Amino acid sequence: MTPADAAKLQALSRMKLLATGLLIVMALIFAVSFALQGRFPWLEYVRAASEGGMVGALADWFAVTALFRHPLGLKIPHTAIIPTRKNEIGATLGDFVEENFLSAEVVRDKLASVGISRVVGGWLAKPANAGRLTAEVSAGLTGAMAFLDDDDIRAVIESLARTHLVGRDWSPQLGVLAAKVLDSGQHHHAVDLLVDKTEEWLVANPDSFSDAVSKRLPTWVPSFVDRVVDDRAYREALKFVQAVQADPDHRVRVALDDYLRQLAEDLQHNPVMRLRVEGVKEQLLDDPRIRDLAATAWQSIKDALLASLADPASALRVTLESTVTDIGVRLGSDDVLAQKVDTWVEGAATHLLSSYRHDIAAVIAETVERWDGDETSQKIELQVGKDLQFIRINGTVVGSLAGLAIFTVAQGLVSLAG
Incomplete structure (x- = not known):
């Protein structure tokens, strides 16, 4: 007692x-x-x-x-x-509560008179309340993370990957996407970047290029010939890259465009190409290193999230708290938003009561029966x-x-x- x-x-x-x-x-x-x-x-x-x-x-x-x-x-x-007669009393009490307290009209009128958005907005706008709510949310998420089993999460991620990546043929979608990119000309930026980086590397690393050429010459070639060949090959390579860099209509660019357009077409309509892409995709996803990478990524995300939730001064906690406060201020000052929220809450409440009010009232009768x-x-x-x-x-x-x-x-x- x-x-x-x-x-x-x-x-x-x-x-x-x-x-x-x-x-x-x-x-x-x-x-x-x-x-x-x-x-x-x-x-x-x-x-x-x-x-x-x-x-x-x-x-x-x-x-x-x-x-x-x-x-x-x-x-x-x-x-x-x-x-x-407790069972009859419990049933009668449940019916009374259902008809007089859980009716949609009663709840709608009560919510309309209260102005739920203003009340909630005023409460959330106070920094102390926003901080309290943020702390409770952080504690709830931390508790939820503690109950999650890492092996189960990895199994779920792998199952989702196999269902949505391995189990689907992505070649047509990739082909359509590639065709759209080619039509828009956005791939030219990537080509320009690749050519620019190649030219920068050649300018900055002539010796590395020369060494790579020399290693491919026969060993009986005299050293002075090596130097002549290395120098000529380097100058021609640099000249060629700079020509591609300067000419938007260079034959290499045109050839690359033609190749990419054909690839986009084959991805959409060529069964052989689609089988090759699917084979590469399955090999990548079955690679143990990819699985290890997914497991490591999940663990890193989990550790970072737990650390952020535990630290009141973390960017996540600060952002969440400021967002809650901003929502409260907007609910208190934005009449249109407040009206939308009130309408949504009233609609949700009346829908829930219309669907479950009998079940809620039945709890009274069932409790009394026990x-x-x-x-x-x-x-x-x-x-x-x-x-x-x-x-x-x-x-x-x-x-x-x-x-x-x-x-x-x-x-x-x-x-x-x-």
Whole structure:
């Protein structure tokens, strides 16, 4: 029993003692007035009042007690109503909540009167609240990451890759994409970059180029011939690259364009080329190094994410907090956005209630059904029993006044008849 329940039980006990005490007082008054009414006739009025008070107190005691248990342990019909009919009460309560609290109209009117976007926006706009929400989100994500198994994640990534990469023929899409790039001329930037980098390397590394040429000459060629050949080959190569670099319509560029266009065409329509591409793709994805790279990438992402979530000063946390604050400010100042959010929330709430309100209300009935009958009676009596004791007290008072009034009227009629 919680401290609050203990306090309610103590208050209930005090009210029961008070109501029972009033009944005892009425009984004592009745006994004294009944015994002395022959000597003191005016005590007949006191007797009638106390008699009515006892009747009222006993009747209301019976009524209140019959809700929770059998009075005096006697199994009188229609007593112990709550423990014997708890299932019907739970079902009725669930229906009442469903019809009066979970209706779409009630929720829509309540949300419209509250202005949920303004309330939420005002709360989020406060930096302290934004920081608190960010911390809670970070803690939730950290907890979720702790439950994730790395092997399972890698298996999921591999399964997705096989489904969407290996399991699909990407050649037609690659061919269409390549054709679009060629038509737009965007590939010329890549060609220019490649030619520029080649020219820069030749200018900066003449000795490396010469060494590469010399190694391919026969060993019996004299050294001075090597130098002549190396120098001539280097100058011709540099001259050729610079010519390609300077002429947008150079035959190498034209040949490269023709090759790329044919490749794009073959990717879309040539079965042999498509089979070759698929074979290369499968070899790449089946390479253990690629798998190791995916595993390493996942671990790196996970470690970086956990470190960022744990550090309040990290860029991720700071960005998330500033984004939350900005959303709150916009909700409070942008009427159009606020109206959209309110409309969306109202629509979502009414849709959920229309679809699940019966299931939500059924929780009440199912919960009450699982309760023990005596336990249910005790729970309800603990919550409302104190107020029900006022019925006994009021019954005692009203019964006394009614008894006195009835006796007075009867005496008056007897006097008039005499």
